[in-house]
Amino acid sequence: MQASVVTERVRHVIEESGLAHGEFAARAGLDSSKMSKSLSGTRRFTSLDLANIAEVGGVSVDYLLGVQSPEPALAARAASKAEAVQSGAIEEARRIAKFRHDLDFVFQRQRPVAEIRPTRGGGYIKQGEALAEQAANLMSRADGQTVMDLESDIERVFGFDVARVPAGRDCDGVAWRDEHCAVIVVSTTDSATRQRFTMAHELGHLLAEDDQALHIDQDVMHAADKTEKRANVFAANFLMPASRLRRESKGWNSGEASDLDFAHLVMDLGVSPSALSWRLFNLGLASDFRRRQLATFNTARCASLAKRTKELAKWTKESQTRRPPFGLAADLLVAYDHGAITLRPFANLLEVDVDDVRSLLEQGGGGNTNAGKDDQDFEP
Incomplete structure:
Protein backbone atom coordinates (compact mmCIF):
# COMPACT_ATOMS: atom_id res chain seq x y z
CA MET A 1 0.00 0.00 0.00
CA GLN A 2 1.42 3.34 -1.03
CA ALA A 3 1.72 6.00 1.68
CA SER A 4 -0.08 8.43 -0.66
CA VAL A 5 -3.21 6.25 -0.53
CA VAL A 6 -3.24 6.35 3.27
CA THR A 7 -2.78 10.12 3.43
CA GLU A 8 -5.37 10.59 0.71
CA ARG A 9 -7.92 8.62 2.70
CA VAL A 10 -7.05 10.39 5.95
CA ARG A 11 -7.60 13.72 4.18
CA HIS A 12 -10.96 12.50 2.92
CA VAL A 13 -12.02 11.35 6.40
CA ILE A 14 -11.06 14.74 7.88
CA GLU A 15 -13.02 16.56 5.19
CA GLU A 16 -16.07 14.36 5.69
CA SER A 17 -15.96 14.95 9.46
CA GLY A 18 -16.51 18.70 8.95
CA LEU A 19 -13.80 19.45 11.52
CA ALA A 20 -10.78 21.68 11.08
CA HIS A 21 -7.47 19.79 10.78
CA GLY A 22 -6.36 20.98 14.20
CA GLU A 23 -9.56 19.95 15.94
CA PHE A 24 -9.62 16.56 14.23
CA ALA A 25 -5.96 15.99 15.14
CA ALA A 26 -6.67 16.85 18.79
CA ARG A 27 -9.56 14.38 18.94
CA ALA A 28 -7.30 11.72 17.45
CA GLY A 29 -4.61 12.39 20.05
CA LEU A 30 -2.20 14.09 17.63
CA ASP A 31 -0.80 17.59 17.77
CA SER A 32 -1.26 19.72 14.66
CA SER A 33 2.39 19.55 13.64
CA LYS A 34 2.43 15.75 13.61
CA MET A 35 -0.78 15.66 11.59
CA SER A 36 0.61 18.17 9.08
CA LYS A 37 3.90 16.28 8.71
CA SER A 38 2.08 12.99 8.22
CA LEU A 39 -0.25 14.46 5.61
CA SER A 40 2.69 16.04 3.78
CA GLY A 41 4.61 12.74 3.75
CA THR A 42 7.51 13.79 5.98
CA ARG A 43 6.24 11.64 8.85
CA ARG A 44 4.58 8.24 8.75
CA PHE A 45 1.31 7.64 10.53
CA THR A 46 1.81 5.12 13.32
CA SER A 47 -0.59 2.23 13.78
CA LEU A 48 -1.97 3.98 16.87
CA ASP A 49 -2.50 7.16 14.83
CA LEU A 50 -4.50 5.24 12.25
CA ALA A 51 -6.57 3.45 14.89
CA ASN A 52 -7.45 6.77 16.52
CA ILE A 53 -8.15 8.48 13.18
CA ALA A 54 -10.43 5.60 12.19
CA GLU A 55 -12.24 5.91 15.53
CA VAL A 56 -12.77 9.67 15.26
CA GLY A 57 -13.73 9.45 11.59
CA GLY A 58 -16.13 6.56 12.06
CA VAL A 59 -14.33 4.30 9.55
CA SER A 60 -12.26 1.14 9.82
CA VAL A 61 -8.48 0.92 9.77
CA ASP A 62 -8.87 -1.34 6.73
CA TYR A 63 -10.51 1.55 4.89
CA LEU A 64 -7.60 3.88 5.69
CA LEU A 65 -5.18 1.23 4.46
CA GLY A 66 -7.20 0.66 1.32
CA VAL A 67 -7.78 -2.97 2.25
CA GLN A 68 -10.95 -4.63 1.00
CA SER A 69 -12.54 -6.39 3.94
CA PRO A 70 -13.40 -9.99 3.07
CA GLU A 71 -17.01 -11.12 3.05
CA PRO A 72 -17.62 -13.11 6.23
CA MET A 240 -27.67 -32.96 26.65
CA PRO A 241 -24.69 -35.38 26.76
CA ALA A 242 -25.64 -39.02 26.36
CA SER A 243 -23.26 -40.02 29.17
CA ARG A 244 -25.00 -37.68 31.60
CA LEU A 245 -28.50 -38.83 30.64
CA ARG A 246 -27.62 -42.52 30.82
CA ARG A 247 -26.06 -42.01 34.23
CA GLU A 248 -29.15 -40.18 35.44
CA SER A 249 -31.42 -42.93 34.09
CA LYS A 250 -29.88 -45.50 36.46
CA GLY A 251 -31.63 -43.76 39.34
CA TRP A 252 -35.10 -43.79 37.77
CA ASN A 253 -37.38 -46.18 39.65
CA SER A 254 -39.65 -47.11 36.74
CA GLY A 255 -36.92 -47.22 34.11
CA GLU A 256 -38.15 -43.92 32.71
CA ALA A 257 -37.94 -40.41 34.11
CA SER A 258 -40.71 -39.45 36.51
CA ASP A 259 -42.24 -36.01 36.19
CA LEU A 260 -39.94 -34.80 38.98
CA ASP A 261 -36.86 -36.47 37.47
CA PHE A 262 -37.63 -34.83 34.16
CA ALA A 263 -38.27 -31.41 35.73
CA HIS A 264 -34.90 -31.44 37.47
CA LEU A 265 -33.14 -32.50 34.27
CA VAL A 266 -34.71 -29.62 32.34
CA MET A 267 -33.44 -27.19 34.96
CA ASP A 268 -30.03 -28.87 35.35
CA LEU A 269 -29.30 -28.90 31.61
CA GLY A 270 -30.98 -25.61 30.73
CA VAL A 271 -32.93 -27.03 27.81
CA SER A 272 -36.57 -27.03 26.76
CA PRO A 273 -38.84 -29.91 27.78
CA SER A 274 -39.55 -30.55 24.10
CA ALA A 275 -35.86 -30.88 23.21
CA LEU A 276 -35.14 -33.10 26.22
CA SER A 277 -38.12 -35.37 25.58
CA TRP A 278 -36.89 -36.01 22.03
CA ARG A 279 -33.33 -36.57 23.25
CA LEU A 280 -34.46 -39.18 25.78
CA PHE A 281 -36.53 -40.92 23.12
CA ASN A 282 -33.66 -40.96 20.60
CA LEU A 283 -31.34 -42.45 23.22
CA GLY A 284 -33.84 -45.18 24.05
CA LEU A 285 -34.43 -43.73 27.52
CA ALA A 286 -38.11 -42.93 26.94
CA SER A 287 -40.88 -44.63 25.01
CA ASP A 288 -42.73 -42.70 22.34
CA PHE A 289 -45.76 -42.58 24.65
CA ARG A 290 -43.66 -41.11 27.48
CA ARG A 291 -42.00 -38.70 25.06
CA ARG A 292 -45.38 -37.35 24.03
CA GLN A 293 -46.37 -36.94 27.67
CA LEU A 294 -43.18 -35.07 28.57
CA ALA A 295 -43.45 -32.87 25.46
CA THR A 296 -46.59 -31.28 26.94
CA PHE A 297 -44.54 -29.80 29.78
CA ASN A 298 -43.17 -26.27 29.62
CA THR A 299 -40.14 -24.82 31.41
CA ALA A 300 -42.24 -22.93 33.97
CA ARG A 301 -44.02 -26.15 34.97
CA CYS A 302 -40.69 -27.93 35.35
CA ALA A 303 -39.31 -25.13 37.52
CA SER A 304 -42.41 -25.29 39.69
CA LEU A 305 -42.28 -29.08 40.07
CA ALA A 306 -38.58 -28.92 40.98
CA LYS A 307 -39.18 -25.95 43.30
CA ARG A 308 -36.66 -23.92 41.32
CA THR A 309 -38.79 -20.99 40.19
CA LYS A 310 -36.33 -18.40 41.53
CA GLU A 311 -33.58 -20.01 39.48
CA LEU A 312 -35.72 -19.82 36.34
CA ALA A 313 -36.62 -16.19 37.06
CA LYS A 314 -32.94 -15.27 37.35
CA TRP A 315 -32.07 -17.17 34.20
CA THR A 316 -34.93 -15.59 32.26
CA LYS A 317 -33.89 -12.11 33.39
CA GLU A 318 -30.37 -12.75 32.10
CA SER A 319 -31.69 -13.97 28.76
CA GLN A 320 -33.67 -10.73 28.41
CA THR A 321 -30.65 -8.54 29.20
CA ARG A 322 -28.17 -7.15 26.70
CA ARG A 323 -24.66 -8.58 27.09
CA PRO A 324 -21.56 -7.05 25.48
CA PRO A 325 -18.69 -9.26 24.26
CA PHE A 326 -16.71 -9.32 27.50
CA GLY A 327 -13.76 -11.15 25.92
CA LEU A 328 -13.32 -8.33 23.42
CA ALA A 329 -13.74 -5.74 26.16
CA ALA A 330 -10.99 -7.42 28.19
CA ASP A 331 -8.68 -7.47 25.15
CA LEU A 332 -9.27 -3.75 24.57
CA LEU A 333 -8.32 -3.01 28.17
CA VAL A 334 -5.13 -5.05 27.82
CA ALA A 335 -4.27 -3.14 24.65
CA TYR A 336 -4.92 0.12 26.48
CA ASP A 337 -2.73 -0.97 29.39
CA HIS A 338 0.09 -1.65 26.89
CA GLY A 339 -0.29 1.82 25.39
CA ALA A 340 -1.50 0.46 22.04
CA ILE A 341 -4.88 2.25 22.04
CA THR A 342 -6.79 4.90 23.94
CA LEU A 343 -9.76 4.22 26.20
CA ARG A 344 -12.24 5.41 23.59
CA PRO A 345 -12.65 2.06 21.74
CA PHE A 346 -13.39 0.31 25.06
CA ALA A 347 -15.95 2.96 26.00
CA ASN A 348 -17.52 2.84 22.55
CA LEU A 349 -17.84 -0.94 22.64
CA LEU A 350 -19.72 -0.73 25.94
CA GLU A 351 -21.55 2.42 24.77
CA VAL A 352 -20.55 4.44 27.82
CA ASP A 353 -18.86 7.81 28.27
CA VAL A 354 -15.08 7.61 28.03
CA ASP A 355 -14.61 10.07 30.91
CA ASP A 356 -16.73 7.87 33.17
CA VAL A 357 -14.54 4.88 32.29
CA ARG A 358 -11.36 6.84 32.93
CA SER A 359 -12.69 8.02 36.29
CA LEU A 360 -13.56 4.46 37.34
CA LEU A 361 -10.12 3.20 36.35
CA GLU A 362 -8.43 6.00 38.27
CA GLN A 363 -10.52 5.23 41.36
CA GLY A 364 -9.50 1.59 41.09
CA GLY A 365 -5.83 2.39 40.54
CA GLY A 366 -5.98 1.31 36.88
CA GLY A 367 -4.74 3.07 33.79
CA ASN A 368 -1.40 3.05 32.02
CA THR A 369 1.58 5.28 31.83
CA ASN A 370 2.13 4.78 28.11
CA ALA A 371 -1.20 6.12 26.82
CA GLY A 372 -0.65 8.73 24.16
CA LYS A 373 2.87 7.66 23.26
CA ASP A 374 3.63 6.74 19.67
CA ASP A 375 4.01 3.06 18.93
CA GLN A 376 6.07 1.58 16.13
CA ASP A 377 5.70 3.35 12.83
CA PHE A 378 3.21 1.85 10.44
CA GLU A 379 4.96 0.75 7.29
CA PRO A 380 2.57 1.26 4.36
Whole structure:
Protein backbone atom coordinates (compact mmCIF):
# COMPACT_ATOMS: atom_id res chain seq x y z
CA MET A 1 0.00 0.00 0.00
CA GLN A 2 1.42 3.34 -1.03
CA ALA A 3 1.72 6.00 1.68
CA SER A 4 -0.08 8.43 -0.66
CA VAL A 5 -3.21 6.25 -0.53
CA VAL A 6 -3.24 6.35 3.27
CA THR A 7 -2.78 10.12 3.43
CA GLU A 8 -5.37 10.59 0.71
CA ARG A 9 -7.92 8.62 2.70
CA VAL A 10 -7.05 10.39 5.95
CA ARG A 11 -7.60 13.72 4.18
CA HIS A 12 -10.96 12.50 2.92
CA VAL A 13 -12.02 11.35 6.40
CA ILE A 14 -11.06 14.74 7.88
CA GLU A 15 -13.02 16.56 5.19
CA GLU A 16 -16.07 14.36 5.69
CA SER A 17 -15.96 14.95 9.46
CA GLY A 18 -16.51 18.70 8.95
CA LEU A 19 -13.80 19.45 11.52
CA ALA A 20 -10.78 21.68 11.08
CA HIS A 21 -7.47 19.79 10.78
CA GLY A 22 -6.36 20.98 14.20
CA GLU A 23 -9.56 19.95 15.94
CA PHE A 24 -9.62 16.56 14.23
CA ALA A 25 -5.96 15.99 15.14
CA ALA A 26 -6.67 16.85 18.79
CA ARG A 27 -9.56 14.38 18.94
CA ALA A 28 -7.30 11.72 17.45
CA GLY A 29 -4.61 12.39 20.05
CA LEU A 30 -2.20 14.09 17.63
CA ASP A 31 -0.80 17.59 17.77
CA SER A 32 -1.26 19.72 14.66
CA SER A 33 2.39 19.55 13.64
CA LYS A 34 2.43 15.75 13.61
CA MET A 35 -0.78 15.66 11.59
CA SER A 36 0.61 18.17 9.08
CA LYS A 37 3.90 16.28 8.71
CA SER A 38 2.08 12.99 8.22
CA LEU A 39 -0.25 14.46 5.61
CA SER A 40 2.69 16.04 3.78
CA GLY A 41 4.61 12.74 3.75
CA THR A 42 7.51 13.79 5.98
CA ARG A 43 6.24 11.64 8.85
CA ARG A 44 4.58 8.24 8.75
CA PHE A 45 1.31 7.64 10.53
CA THR A 46 1.81 5.12 13.32
CA SER A 47 -0.59 2.23 13.78
CA LEU A 48 -1.97 3.98 16.87
CA ASP A 49 -2.50 7.16 14.83
CA LEU A 50 -4.50 5.24 12.25
CA ALA A 51 -6.57 3.45 14.89
CA ASN A 52 -7.45 6.77 16.52
CA ILE A 53 -8.15 8.48 13.18
CA ALA A 54 -10.43 5.60 12.19
CA GLU A 55 -12.24 5.91 15.53
CA VAL A 56 -12.77 9.67 15.26
CA GLY A 57 -13.73 9.45 11.59
CA GLY A 58 -16.13 6.56 12.06
CA VAL A 59 -14.33 4.30 9.55
CA SER A 60 -12.26 1.14 9.82
CA VAL A 61 -8.48 0.92 9.77
CA ASP A 62 -8.87 -1.34 6.73
CA TYR A 63 -10.51 1.55 4.89
CA LEU A 64 -7.60 3.88 5.69
CA LEU A 65 -5.18 1.23 4.46
CA GLY A 66 -7.20 0.66 1.32
CA VAL A 67 -7.78 -2.97 2.25
CA GLN A 68 -10.95 -4.63 1.00
CA SER A 69 -12.54 -6.39 3.94
CA PRO A 70 -13.40 -9.99 3.07
CA GLU A 71 -17.01 -11.12 3.05
CA PRO A 72 -17.62 -13.11 6.23
CA ALA A 73 -19.05 -16.57 6.48
CA LEU A 74 -22.30 -15.80 8.23
CA ALA A 75 -25.22 -17.96 9.29
CA ALA A 76 -28.46 -16.74 10.83
CA ARG A 77 -31.31 -18.55 12.52
CA ALA A 78 -34.55 -16.61 12.31
CA ALA A 79 -38.12 -17.09 13.42
CA SER A 80 -39.26 -15.76 10.04
CA LYS A 81 -37.56 -14.31 6.98
CA ALA A 82 -39.13 -10.87 7.27
CA GLU A 83 -36.58 -8.15 7.98
CA ALA A 84 -34.02 -10.73 9.16
CA VAL A 85 -31.25 -9.32 6.97
CA GLN A 86 -31.59 -6.03 8.85
CA SER A 87 -31.50 -7.83 12.18
CA GLY A 88 -29.87 -6.10 15.12
CA ALA A 89 -27.94 -9.32 15.73
CA ILE A 90 -26.29 -9.07 12.32
CA GLU A 91 -25.49 -5.40 12.83
CA GLU A 92 -23.95 -6.18 16.22
CA ALA A 93 -21.83 -8.96 14.66
CA ARG A 94 -20.54 -6.46 12.08
CA ARG A 95 -19.78 -3.94 14.84
CA ILE A 96 -17.84 -6.50 16.91
CA ALA A 97 -15.92 -7.65 13.82
CA LYS A 98 -14.89 -4.05 13.09
CA PHE A 99 -13.52 -3.69 16.63
CA ARG A 100 -11.57 -6.92 16.18
CA HIS A 101 -10.17 -5.85 12.80
CA ASP A 102 -8.93 -2.54 14.18
CA LEU A 103 -7.58 -4.05 17.40
CA ASP A 104 -5.63 -6.74 15.54
CA PHE A 105 -3.95 -4.02 13.50
CA VAL A 106 -2.40 -2.36 16.56
CA PHE A 107 -2.22 -5.17 19.13
CA GLN A 108 -1.86 -8.93 18.83
CA ARG A 109 -3.85 -10.74 21.51
CA GLN A 110 -3.02 -14.16 22.95
CA ARG A 111 -5.74 -16.34 21.47
CA PRO A 112 -6.88 -19.54 23.18
CA VAL A 113 -5.66 -22.61 21.33
CA ALA A 114 -8.53 -25.09 21.14
CA GLU A 115 -7.78 -28.21 19.11
CA ILE A 116 -10.98 -29.05 17.26
CA ARG A 117 -10.85 -31.30 14.23
CA PRO A 118 -14.13 -31.38 12.31
CA THR A 119 -15.01 -34.84 10.97
CA ARG A 120 -15.76 -34.77 7.25
CA GLY A 121 -17.03 -38.31 6.68
CA GLY A 122 -19.81 -40.42 8.15
CA GLY A 123 -22.76 -38.10 7.58
CA TYR A 124 -23.98 -35.04 9.45
CA ILE A 125 -25.18 -36.96 12.54
CA LYS A 126 -21.79 -38.58 13.21
CA GLN A 127 -20.06 -35.29 12.44
CA GLY A 128 -22.23 -33.36 14.91
CA GLU A 129 -21.79 -35.99 17.62
CA ALA A 130 -17.99 -36.11 17.22
CA LEU A 131 -17.74 -32.32 17.26
CA ALA A 132 -19.86 -32.08 20.42
CA GLU A 133 -17.68 -34.65 22.19
CA GLN A 134 -14.53 -32.68 21.38
CA ALA A 135 -16.09 -29.41 22.52
CA ALA A 136 -17.36 -31.00 25.75
CA ASN A 137 -13.89 -32.33 26.55
CA LEU A 138 -12.30 -28.94 25.95
CA MET A 139 -14.85 -27.23 28.19
CA SER A 140 -14.23 -29.74 31.00
CA ARG A 141 -17.60 -31.32 30.44
CA ALA A 142 -16.52 -34.88 29.76
CA ASP A 143 -18.19 -35.87 33.07
CA GLY A 144 -21.50 -34.52 31.80
CA GLN A 145 -21.66 -31.57 34.16
CA THR A 146 -23.53 -28.61 32.72
CA VAL A 147 -21.94 -25.27 31.90
CA MET A 148 -24.63 -22.67 32.63
CA ASP A 149 -22.57 -19.57 31.79
CA LEU A 150 -22.15 -20.72 28.22
CA GLU A 151 -21.16 -17.31 26.84
CA SER A 152 -18.16 -16.88 29.15
CA ASP A 153 -16.93 -20.42 28.58
CA ILE A 154 -17.12 -20.06 24.80
CA GLU A 155 -15.04 -16.88 25.06
CA ARG A 156 -12.57 -18.49 27.47
CA VAL A 157 -12.04 -21.78 25.65
CA PHE A 158 -12.37 -20.85 21.99
CA GLY A 159 -11.67 -17.11 21.94
CA PHE A 160 -14.95 -16.44 20.10
CA ASP A 161 -16.78 -13.20 20.89
CA VAL A 162 -20.30 -13.67 22.26
CA ALA A 163 -22.99 -11.04 22.71
CA ARG A 164 -26.71 -10.72 23.40
CA VAL A 165 -28.69 -7.88 21.81
CA PRO A 166 -32.35 -7.02 21.23
CA ALA A 167 -32.54 -8.34 17.67
CA GLY A 168 -36.30 -8.45 17.38
CA ARG A 169 -38.59 -11.43 17.02
CA ASP A 170 -37.38 -12.21 13.50
CA CYS A 171 -33.90 -13.44 14.42
CA ASP A 172 -32.68 -15.99 16.96
CA GLY A 173 -28.97 -15.42 16.38
CA VAL A 174 -26.06 -15.25 13.97
CA ALA A 175 -22.59 -16.72 13.63
CA TRP A 176 -19.90 -14.68 11.89
CA ARG A 177 -16.43 -15.74 10.86
CA ASP A 178 -13.66 -13.92 9.01
CA GLU A 179 -9.86 -13.89 9.13
CA HIS A 180 -9.81 -11.73 12.27
CA CYS A 181 -12.53 -13.18 14.44
CA ALA A 182 -15.42 -15.52 15.10
CA VAL A 183 -18.57 -14.02 16.61
CA ILE A 184 -21.81 -15.36 18.04
CA VAL A 185 -24.69 -12.96 18.63
CA VAL A 186 -28.00 -14.15 20.05
CA SER A 187 -31.19 -12.21 20.50
CA THR A 188 -32.49 -11.25 23.93
CA THR A 189 -35.64 -13.24 24.60
CA ASP A 190 -38.08 -14.49 27.23
CA SER A 191 -37.18 -18.06 26.26
CA ALA A 192 -33.87 -18.77 27.97
CA THR A 193 -33.85 -22.38 26.76
CA ARG A 194 -34.27 -21.40 23.11
CA GLN A 195 -31.53 -18.79 23.46
CA ARG A 196 -29.19 -21.39 24.93
CA PHE A 197 -29.93 -23.86 22.15
CA THR A 198 -29.35 -21.13 19.55
CA MET A 199 -25.99 -20.29 21.12
CA ALA A 200 -24.92 -23.94 21.01
CA HIS A 201 -26.22 -24.19 17.42
CA GLU A 202 -24.08 -21.19 16.36
CA LEU A 203 -21.07 -22.65 18.18
CA GLY A 204 -21.57 -25.81 16.14
CA HIS A 205 -21.42 -23.79 12.92
CA LEU A 206 -18.18 -22.09 13.91
CA LEU A 207 -16.47 -25.26 15.12
CA ALA A 208 -17.51 -27.13 11.97
CA GLU A 209 -15.98 -24.27 9.98
CA ASP A 210 -19.14 -23.92 7.93
CA ASP A 211 -18.46 -21.49 5.12
CA GLN A 212 -21.85 -20.22 4.18
CA ALA A 213 -23.46 -16.95 3.14
CA LEU A 214 -26.42 -15.60 5.07
CA HIS A 215 -28.77 -18.51 5.72
CA ILE A 216 -32.12 -18.05 7.44
CA ASP A 217 -34.26 -20.84 8.88
CA GLN A 218 -37.95 -20.47 9.66
CA ASP A 219 -37.42 -22.41 12.90
CA VAL A 220 -34.13 -23.03 14.72
CA MET A 221 -35.42 -26.35 16.06
CA HIS A 222 -36.37 -27.79 12.66
CA ALA A 223 -33.63 -27.50 10.05
CA ALA A 224 -33.63 -28.66 6.44
CA ASP A 225 -30.09 -27.90 5.24
CA LYS A 226 -27.42 -30.48 6.17
CA THR A 227 -25.16 -27.91 7.83
CA GLU A 228 -28.14 -26.73 9.87
CA LYS A 229 -29.03 -30.31 10.83
CA ARG A 230 -25.43 -30.93 11.87
CA ALA A 231 -25.48 -27.77 14.02
CA ASN A 232 -28.66 -29.02 15.68
CA VAL A 233 -27.13 -32.46 16.29
CA PHE A 234 -24.13 -30.70 17.81
CA ALA A 235 -26.32 -28.55 20.07
CA ALA A 236 -28.38 -31.53 21.27
CA ASN A 237 -25.29 -33.62 22.06
CA PHE A 238 -23.41 -30.70 23.58
CA LEU A 239 -26.23 -29.51 25.87
CA MET A 240 -27.67 -32.96 26.65
CA PRO A 241 -24.69 -35.38 26.76
CA ALA A 242 -25.64 -39.02 26.36
CA SER A 243 -23.26 -40.02 29.17
CA ARG A 244 -25.00 -37.68 31.60
CA LEU A 245 -28.50 -38.83 30.64
CA ARG A 246 -27.62 -42.52 30.82
CA ARG A 247 -26.06 -42.01 34.23
CA GLU A 248 -29.15 -40.18 35.44
CA SER A 249 -31.42 -42.93 34.09
CA LYS A 250 -29.88 -45.50 36.46
CA GLY A 251 -31.63 -43.76 39.34
CA TRP A 252 -35.10 -43.79 37.77
CA ASN A 253 -37.38 -46.18 39.65
CA SER A 254 -39.65 -47.11 36.74
CA GLY A 255 -36.92 -47.22 34.11
CA GLU A 256 -38.15 -43.92 32.71
CA ALA A 257 -37.94 -40.41 34.11
CA SER A 258 -40.71 -39.45 36.51
CA ASP A 259 -42.24 -36.01 36.19
CA LEU A 260 -39.94 -34.80 38.98
CA ASP A 261 -36.86 -36.47 37.47
CA PHE A 262 -37.63 -34.83 34.16
CA ALA A 263 -38.27 -31.41 35.73
CA HIS A 264 -34.90 -31.44 37.47
CA LEU A 265 -33.14 -32.50 34.27
CA VAL A 266 -34.71 -29.62 32.34
CA MET A 267 -33.44 -27.19 34.96
CA ASP A 268 -30.03 -28.87 35.35
CA LEU A 269 -29.30 -28.90 31.61
CA GLY A 270 -30.98 -25.61 30.73
CA VAL A 271 -32.93 -27.03 27.81
CA SER A 272 -36.57 -27.03 26.76
CA PRO A 273 -38.84 -29.91 27.78
CA SER A 274 -39.55 -30.55 24.10
CA ALA A 275 -35.86 -30.88 23.21
CA LEU A 276 -35.14 -33.10 26.22
CA SER A 277 -38.12 -35.37 25.58
CA TRP A 278 -36.89 -36.01 22.03
CA ARG A 279 -33.33 -36.57 23.25
CA LEU A 280 -34.46 -39.18 25.78
CA PHE A 281 -36.53 -40.92 23.12
CA ASN A 282 -33.66 -40.96 20.60
CA LEU A 283 -31.34 -42.45 23.22
CA GLY A 284 -33.84 -45.18 24.05
CA LEU A 285 -34.43 -43.73 27.52
CA ALA A 286 -38.11 -42.93 26.94
CA SER A 287 -40.88 -44.63 25.01
CA ASP A 288 -42.73 -42.70 22.34
CA PHE A 289 -45.76 -42.58 24.65
CA ARG A 290 -43.66 -41.11 27.48
CA ARG A 291 -42.00 -38.70 25.06
CA ARG A 292 -45.38 -37.35 24.03
CA GLN A 293 -46.37 -36.94 27.67
CA LEU A 294 -43.18 -35.07 28.57
CA ALA A 295 -43.45 -32.87 25.46
CA THR A 296 -46.59 -31.28 26.94
CA PHE A 297 -44.54 -29.80 29.78
CA ASN A 298 -43.17 -26.27 29.62
CA THR A 299 -40.14 -24.82 31.41
CA ALA A 300 -42.24 -22.93 33.97
CA ARG A 301 -44.02 -26.15 34.97
CA CYS A 302 -40.69 -27.93 35.35
CA ALA A 303 -39.31 -25.13 37.52
CA SER A 304 -42.41 -25.29 39.69
CA LEU A 305 -42.28 -29.08 40.07
CA ALA A 306 -38.58 -28.92 40.98
CA LYS A 307 -39.18 -25.95 43.30
CA ARG A 308 -36.66 -23.92 41.32
CA THR A 309 -38.79 -20.99 40.19
CA LYS A 310 -36.33 -18.40 41.53
CA GLU A 311 -33.58 -20.01 39.48
CA LEU A 312 -35.72 -19.82 36.34
CA ALA A 313 -36.62 -16.19 37.06
CA LYS A 314 -32.94 -15.27 37.35
CA TRP A 315 -32.07 -17.17 34.20
CA THR A 316 -34.93 -15.59 32.26
CA LYS A 317 -33.89 -12.11 33.39
CA GLU A 318 -30.37 -12.75 32.10
CA SER A 319 -31.69 -13.97 28.76
CA GLN A 320 -33.67 -10.73 28.41
CA THR A 321 -30.65 -8.54 29.20
CA ARG A 322 -28.17 -7.15 26.70
CA ARG A 323 -24.66 -8.58 27.09
CA PRO A 324 -21.56 -7.05 25.48
CA PRO A 325 -18.69 -9.26 24.26
CA PHE A 326 -16.71 -9.32 27.50
CA GLY A 327 -13.76 -11.15 25.92
CA LEU A 328 -13.32 -8.33 23.42
CA ALA A 329 -13.74 -5.74 26.16
CA ALA A 330 -10.99 -7.42 28.19
CA ASP A 331 -8.68 -7.47 25.15
CA LEU A 332 -9.27 -3.75 24.57
CA LEU A 333 -8.32 -3.01 28.17
CA VAL A 334 -5.13 -5.05 27.82
CA ALA A 335 -4.27 -3.14 24.65
CA TYR A 336 -4.92 0.12 26.48
CA ASP A 337 -2.73 -0.97 29.39
CA HIS A 338 0.09 -1.65 26.89
CA GLY A 339 -0.29 1.82 25.39
CA ALA A 340 -1.50 0.46 22.04
CA ILE A 341 -4.88 2.25 22.04
CA THR A 342 -6.79 4.90 23.94
CA LEU A 343 -9.76 4.22 26.20
CA ARG A 344 -12.24 5.41 23.59
CA PRO A 345 -12.65 2.06 21.74
CA PHE A 346 -13.39 0.31 25.06
CA ALA A 347 -15.95 2.96 26.00
CA ASN A 348 -17.52 2.84 22.55
CA LEU A 349 -17.84 -0.94 22.64
CA LEU A 350 -19.72 -0.73 25.94
CA GLU A 351 -21.55 2.42 24.77
CA VAL A 352 -20.55 4.44 27.82
CA ASP A 353 -18.86 7.81 28.27
CA VAL A 354 -15.08 7.61 28.03
CA ASP A 355 -14.61 10.07 30.91
CA ASP A 356 -16.73 7.87 33.17
CA VAL A 357 -14.54 4.88 32.29
CA ARG A 358 -11.36 6.84 32.93
CA SER A 359 -12.69 8.02 36.29
CA LEU A 360 -13.56 4.46 37.34
CA LEU A 361 -10.12 3.20 36.35
CA GLU A 362 -8.43 6.00 38.27
CA GLN A 363 -10.52 5.23 41.36
CA GLY A 364 -9.50 1.59 41.09
CA GLY A 365 -5.83 2.39 40.54
CA GLY A 366 -5.98 1.31 36.88
CA GLY A 367 -4.74 3.07 33.79
CA ASN A 368 -1.40 3.05 32.02
CA THR A 369 1.58 5.28 31.83
CA ASN A 370 2.13 4.78 28.11
CA ALA A 371 -1.20 6.12 26.82
CA GLY A 372 -0.65 8.73 24.16
CA LYS A 373 2.87 7.66 23.26
CA ASP A 374 3.63 6.74 19.67
CA ASP A 375 4.01 3.06 18.93
CA GLN A 376 6.07 1.58 16.13
CA ASP A 377 5.70 3.35 12.83
CA PHE A 378 3.21 1.85 10.44
CA GLU A 379 4.96 0.75 7.29
CA PRO A 380 2.57 1.26 4.36
